Amino acid sequence: MENRPQWGTRAGFILAAAGSAIGLGNIWRFPATAYENGGGAFFLPYLFALLTAGIPLLIMEFTIGHKYRGSAPLSFARLNRKTEWLGWWQVAISFIISVYYAAIIAWAMSYSVFSLNLKWGSDTEGFLFGDYLKLAEVPGQTGSLVPGVFIPLILVWIITLGVLFKGIKKGIEIANKIFLPTLIVLFLIIVIRALTLDGAVEGLNAFFKPDWNAIASGKVWVAAYGQIFFSLSIAFAIMVTYSSYLPKKSDITNNAFITGFGNSAFELLAGIGVFSVLGFMAVQQGVNVDEVVTGGVGLAFVVFPQIINEFPAFNQFFGFLFFGSLVLAGLSSLISIVETFVAGVQDKFNVSRTKAVVVGGGLSAVISVLFATQGGLYFLDVADYFINNFGVALAGLIEVIVVAWVLKELKNLQEHANSVSDIMLGAWWKICLAFVTPVVLGYMMFDNIRTNIS
Numbered sequence: 117m118e119n120r121p122q123w124g125t126r127a128g129f130i131l132a133a134a135g136s137a138i139g140l141g142n143i144w145r146f147p148a149t150a151y152e153n154g155g156g157a158f159f160l161p162y163l164f165a166l167l168t169a170g171i172p173l174l175i176m177e178f179t180i181g182h183k184y185r186g187s188a189p190l191s192f193a194r195l196n197r198k199t200e201w202l203g204w205w206q207v208a209i210s211f212i213i214s215v216y217y218a219a220i221i222a223w224a225m226s227y228s229v230f231s232l233n234l235k236w237g238s239d240t241e242g243f244l245f246g247d248y249l250k251l252a253e254v255p256g257q258t259g260s261l262v263p264g265v266f267i268p269l270i271l272v273w274i275i276t277l278g279v280l281f282k283g284i285k286k287g288i289e290i291a292n293k294i295f296l297p298t299l300i301v302l303f304l305i306i307v308i309r310a311l312t313l314d315g316a317v318e319g320l321n322a323f324f325k326p327d328w329n330a331i332a333s334g335k336v337w338v339a340a341y342g343q344i345f346f347s348l349s350i351a352f353a354i355m356v357t358y359s360s361y362l363p364k365k366s367d368i369t370n371n372a373f374i375t376g377f378g379n380s381a382f383e384l385l386a387g388i389g390v391f392s393v394l395g396f397m398a399v400q401q402g403v404n405v406d407e408v409v410t411g412g413v414g415l416a417f418v419v420f421p422q423i424i425n426e427f428p429a430f431n432q433f434f435g436f437l438f439f440g441s442l443v444l445a446g447l448s449s450l451i452s453i454v455e456t457f458v459a460g461v462q463d464k465f466n467v468s469r470t471k472a473v474v475v476g477g478g479l480s481a482v483i484s485v486l487f488a489t490q491g492g493l494y495f496l497d498v499a500d501y502f503i504n505n506f507g508v509a510l511a512g513l514i515e516v517i518v519v520a521w522v523l524k525e526l527k528n529l530q531e532h533a534n535s536v537s538d539i540m541l542g543a544w545w546k547i548c549l550a551f552v553t554p555v556v557l558g559y560m561m562f563d564n565i566r567t568n569i570s
């Protein structure tokens with residue numbers, strides 16, 4: 117594609133890739149996952165997964181996008197005309213994620229407004245599942261859509277599709293240049309305040325206390341790989357798509373290391389922040405930290421409002437910062453997810469970006485309305501479980517097997533990456549992708565199937 121759009125700057129690409137990676141997974145998934153899988157000891161399998169799978173695969177996806185200059189389906193088709201389906205499959209997973217990711221960002225948007233008067237009251241659980249979501253049933257069912265859910269969702273889509281309409285340099289790049297630095301500043305303020313709260317030390321002790329026995333368990337390694345894949349947005353068609361807009365002369369390997377370590381640094385920061393406030397809450401309630409640890413929707417929309425209620429000062433301000441951070445982190449990820457199918461449709465059917473945004477983004481937007489409701493919460497659970505346990509690992513596994521073993525393309529990709537990068541890829545890169553990653557991911561799949569059957 118000769119006139120394919122390009123990133124304006126190297127920083128623009130890195131911020132966009134990091135913006136995709138840094139998302140809800142860092143803030144509400146990593147802390148609880150690490151805690152439940154060995155605490156301080158989890159960092160060992162986590163780092164292993166980052167270095168043997170996360171960064172090597174990121175390099176591979178950047179290389180495929182850069183070399184073949186297409187959306188994921190087009191790049192995989194150019195790699196070999198028999199593997200276009202691999203790109204579409206990853207696009208399909210991204211589509212499903214976009215639908216509930218958008219709903220969650222919309223909730224975070226409402227909650228950032230609710231923080232201003234602590235609207236959730238003292239029974240934060242009752243508020244979320246009662247007042248907030250129950251009133252928001254699908255029209256024609258029990259209730260009607262309340263503005264509290266619907267309006268923010270519309271806003272999320274206006275921003276996301278608006279950015280995508282503008283294209284790569286003027287849309288995605290500028291959005292990430294604003295969102296990511298702002299997110300980092302807001303989050304740093306929260307973490308510094310959190311660290312000075314009463315009970316922060318108890319929380320951090322609970323978080324970092326290593327349970328070395330845990331790393332003998334396969335489940336912990338599975339959790340580490342799962343976290344790395346989801347967190348780095350690998351095997352979701354995203355990184356191939358984003359790197360297809362890189363100029364010819366772009367360092368690939370270095371960019372992958374920066375993105376990978378940047379994402380993990382944010383993850384660590386989130387773990388410290390979240391456990392400091394969980395420690396604070398435990399001390400307030402006179403209970404053990406392990407009694408208050410949660411992740412996901414429960415952490416963000418039930419436990420956090422409770423913590424904000426109990427904050428010593430400036431409750432509203434910190435509530436707004438926290439939910440504002442979720443919104444920023446979420447939006448930059450959502451933009452990258454939707455771009456995968458916008459680019460896919462554009463390349464496949466040769467239509468304009470505007471048409472692709474209207475059709476692809478529009479479809480996801482419409483379906484996401486259903487997820488923003490109480491009934492949608494059930495689908496959210498199912499979709500999230502399925503994606504995390506099968507979608508990611510399986511797509512990643514098949515991707516490495518196809519590239520390394522079926523097409524035997526690793527050597528060509530290595531040469532391509534080395535021809536533009538500072539850091540030279542050596543044998544370790546191929547060993548990680550051809551042996552280590554397939555063995556671990558294969559075991560993950562096997563383990564998932566086994567535990568789901570029993």
Ligand code: PHE
Nearest residue numbers: 137139140141142347349449
């Ligand atoms: N990487 C993002 C996060 O950590 C989530 C994400 C997954 C984004 C899949 C895009 C695609 O939250």
Ligand code: NA
Nearest residue numbers: 137138139347
């Ligand atoms: Na992430």
